[in-house]
Amino acid sequence: MIFLFTALYAEAYPFINYFKLKRDLQNNYFQVFSNDEALLTVTGVGKINSAIAVAYTLGRYGIYRDSFALNFGIAGSKFPQMKGHLYLINKVIDSETKKVFVPDVLVDHSFEESDLETFNHPVKDAYRMEANLCDMEGSGFYQAASKFFDAHQIYLLKLVSDSLDFEGISRDFVIQLVEEKLKEIDEFIKMIKESFKTEEVFSEEEKNIIKTLSDKLKLTASQRQILYKACLHYKVRENKGVDFLKGFFGMEVTNKKEREKAFEEVLSHLR
Amino acid sequence: MKKFSHIYVEEDVKNHPLTIKILSKFPKSKIVYINRYSEVFNRPNQNYLVQKKGQNLIIAKKRHDFLYKGSELCEDFGNIHFFHTSNIYNCVYECEYCYLQGLYPSAHLVIFVNMEDYFREIDKLIERKKIYLSISYETDLLALEYLTGFTREWIEYASSRDLLLEIKTKSANFPALEDLEIPPNVIFAWTLLPQPVIDRYEKFTPSLEMRLKSIKKAISRGLRIRISIEPVMYLENFEEVYSQFVKEVFSCIPEKSVRDVNIGAFRLPKEQAKRIEKLNEASLIFCYDTVVKDEVFTYRNASDYENFVAEEVKKYVPSEKVYVFNKKEKSSLF
């Protein structure tokens, strides 16, 4: 699952269309749109809003295996030549606290990279900027996301508009700007998904076998944990599946003594 | 040569000659300037294993804690104080049992370029104490010689100082030091394990054959080397594999060129083992019969494995030169 966060609806709109996301009408606090693979939250402008939205979204919807967070938005730049380009952010400076956050860029990607400075207000003068790009959400997003995600699961992509303070930028202009980059962003998302896929040791069937056996033998919580680890170690060490445990499904357990005996019997086959 | 997609450089050392030399080797890497290495290295929630696959480099300045005190050595060096130091955090090799993954928050490589400050600290210390200094403690220093030249600098430093210097390695890079006069107070220690163990547990390290070749180069220069057979890792056909291995090693290295042999089974402080298990519960290191004894995670039969290997070694090396891990040495190993 990819969690997308944009400050403005205009930034979100092209994604909603492209990924065919559906609005969550149950959510009264934020505009949230999702499908099976992506969930987008419109956070509102500013680092505090961004942080609140990240925390709320992840708290409410939960984090799935192999998911990651992406903050996308329009940014200003001190250099006119950066206009219209998309940047993957490799360093975020909070202009207020001067704290520095460094996303863990571990993937080979096709974007240019830049640093980003997050201000509490629109920036009018380039000389005030320490970084090459500026926005109003980055540091809040990163700090909140890093409570939930590993550092390599947090990304910021910034699209440089033609003005530093965003004055005079229309909704349609933003939509058009984002639409032009959607394909590239989609490629990037696919690549991230592929890069960090984790492999499961057990098949779904094996997981069911371990669970069923634990239920049938009425194992305590700690015994379940011991059985799970014994199965894991067996499978890794012997390079063999644990399907043979089905053979123990018929064991009758009516009291604690029988349970201990049956448990030991099963473990002895896994050692 | 290893590639780094990103190199993080502390502003304070961006003009240091070694920084410039390292950066010149990686023209394609993205350079990100930072204030302190901790901004990258100590971030919350880093995944050591994922980072190891895309390891990046941090170039930094060491500001304090240049040396760490270890336990007294069991070896008969008289009244000598054991210290270890690290110019580099983390390693380019990927040993599955490596304790660093349970120790550091990040797998990225940190190179502290300000050697001169290390030397200044040690100069102060050796005025007061006789020390034994292990310099390849939280990395394999010689493995990165092509990048840093640190081992060479340490050897040159030691040649005019009154201290004992130990360089522990799994690398086959001794030829990088071939032109150098190695003074008698520098001890090379090679970590050797059977090839099947290397295949299973020591990703990216040189083969046993390569390590032995490197050792041969060293002893051809008249060096007496230390051999570390650690961590002894259990595997099927343990006795056959290890006796064959010991035979191979000592058919290659004459006993007179062996200063001593250290043997120690796989051990980790309990807390580090827990952290590693959280990262990778399916690691092979957890899959054999293990226990936690005295806050240490190890094989239930650790002593048996050590004793078996020690007996094998003693067939080729006098027993007074064979040291088996014991509690007194524990903190020096960790």
Ligand code: SF4
């Ligand atoms: S060589 Fe040493 S420091 Fe490097 S990965 Fe292996 S155990 Fe760790």
